[in-house]
Amino acid sequence: MNLISLDIRMLRSLISVVETGSITETARRLGRTQPAITLQLQRLEELTGKQLFLHGGRRLTLTEDGTTVLTYAKSILRLHDELISQLASQEIEGQVVLGTPDLYAAFMLPSILSVFRKSFPRVQVELNCALSTPLVGLVKRGDVDIALVTRMNDFTGGQVVRREQLVWMTGEQSAAHQERPIPLALLPPGNIYRDYAIDTLERANLRWRVACVSESVGGLQAAAFAGMAVTVLGRSALVPAMREIGSSEGLPPLPKIELLLYKSSGATSKAATALHDYLAHYLRLDEELSGRGIPIELG
Structure with missing residues (x-):
């Protein structure tokens, strides 16, 4: 009998995806990227040799095998976290x-x-x-x-x-990215998010202007929500009421940061x-x- 070993992180991702119904939200909650969560689910299916989800449409639905794995995953994770909590040294303070x-x-x-x-x-x-x-x-x-x-x-x-992928973002109903010059919501000078945004637009010969400067992500999001500007953030910061703008909408791809x-x-x-x-x-x-x-x- 060949024994398999399941990574606790895979089980935690499975439970979160089922609870939230969203890989995007799971990635945000667990502090990982969407590709990492997707890979974990794929790897879990490979290790168990079972199809865990029905992949029709955008909604993830558990198969019968998936429901079985989920039930055990919850028990395993609860015991795992209890054990870690007990071992985690009550002495360390x-x-x-x-x-x-x-x-x-x-x-x-x-x-x-x-x-x-x-x-x-x-x-x-x-x-x-x-x-x-x-x-x-x-x-x-x-x-x-x-x-x-x-x-x-x-x-x-x-x-x-x-590593975090930088992306262009704006409000869900915003058309700020179509304006010329493009209005930008940026961090203060000296920040690499700002440098990459400006350099990427310059290389693409796209005109831009600064519409908002904020040391806080809240300020950048406020400008984007209001449709005042386009901002640059890591993909993990993509929240409801904001959308990512891709190359199909006229903005050049951004690099990753470390x-x-x-x-x-x-x-x-x-x-x-x-x-x-x-x-x-x-x-x-x-x-x-x-x-x-x-x-x-x-x-």
Whole structure:
């Protein structure tokens, strides 16, 4: 009898997709990309040798085998999380300052921090939201213990834990991308999101103007929601009432950016190490995606 081994992350993705009915929402909740979630579901079907979903239309529906796997997945995941919580050392305690831009605080970290709190109930995490460049300075001075930031061209050190695809976004009913010059909602000068947006339009000989500058993702989204501008964010930040604008609508493709995880040299506590390792684990690059074309649109 050949035994198979199922990754807990696959089971967690399966449960979330069924609960939300959406790969897009699951990716947002779990802090991963849509292709990564899709790959996990495909891999789960390969390992079990069963078709878990009926793939007609945009709505994912469980097969009979899928329902069976889901039932066991819930039990396995509950026991897994209970075990981790028990082992997660009630002994580890302390306060850790985590710095990150509000973009990642809002769209990548909530689910990870929620699981971390269950596993390490005596560790207090203080969240410091700021732009990437000042955060790197803060973590190097020891004012922030751990920082998750966007790699800028002059950054050194840090651990690459994820790549994020940049996309053009605007309001669901907005036609701002058809205006000339194109109105843009951008982060302040010195940010790579802004640099890539402008450079990409310049290379495509498309005229543009700045319609909104905001240090907060909320400001960029507000301008997009109102139909005032087009903005550039990571695909994981695509929320209801906003839509991605592709090359078919006249805007050139954008590159991927890298996310770096920094740990202060003075952050030597077990609490800081636990949080750093947790983030590195859940945000790390999924090398299986490299060079593979995976369908991502469902939900």
